[in-house]
Amino acid sequence: MSETDCIFCRIVAGEIPAVKVSETERVLAFNDLNPQAPVHVLVIPKHHHGDVSTLAAADPGLLAEMIEVADVVSMERADGQYRLIFNNGPRAGQSVFHVHAHVLAGAELGWTPA
Numbered sequence: 001m002s003e004t005d006c007i008f009c010r011i012v013a014g015e016i017p018a019v020k021v022s023e024t025e026r027v028l029a030f031n032d033l034n035p036q037a038p039v040h041v042l043v044i045p046k047h048h049h050g051d052v053s054t055l056a057a058a059d060p061g062l063l064a065e066m067i068e069v070a071d072v073v074s075m076e077r078a079d080g081q082y083r084l085i086f087n088n089g090p091r092a093g094q095s096v097f098h099v100h101a102h103v104l105a106g107a108e109l110g111w112t113p114a
């Protein structure tokens, strides 16, 4: 499914530019526009799923593929260590409703829970 009003579906379709850093048949990784760490990459499935809970129920293998891509990105761009964040729902900070993993790496990361 591709949703015409979904910004990340439009990135997958090549209609909106993004700095791609890794890609597989089913997964795309690109730089976050507003980086919060030296490496801040978003990993998304090419197929539209609204959030990580929906994806986990629909296609857990695809969720695992996203984490494999996060591993590759962190090894290519940092030291293989990274923070993986899924904001799941608006009150958790989700603003784009196409599931995405934030991969943060390349620095000592502090911890601010909210």
Ligand code: AMP
Pocket: 007, 016, 018, 031, 032, 033, 034, 042, 086, 087, 093, 094, 095, 096, 097
């Ligand atoms: P979230 O708040 O978890 O939904 O995260 C959405 C993320 O998408 C934010 O970190 C934004 O900076 C990022 N973002 C929004 N639009 C774009 C875009 N066109 N290209 C890259 N990153 C984007």
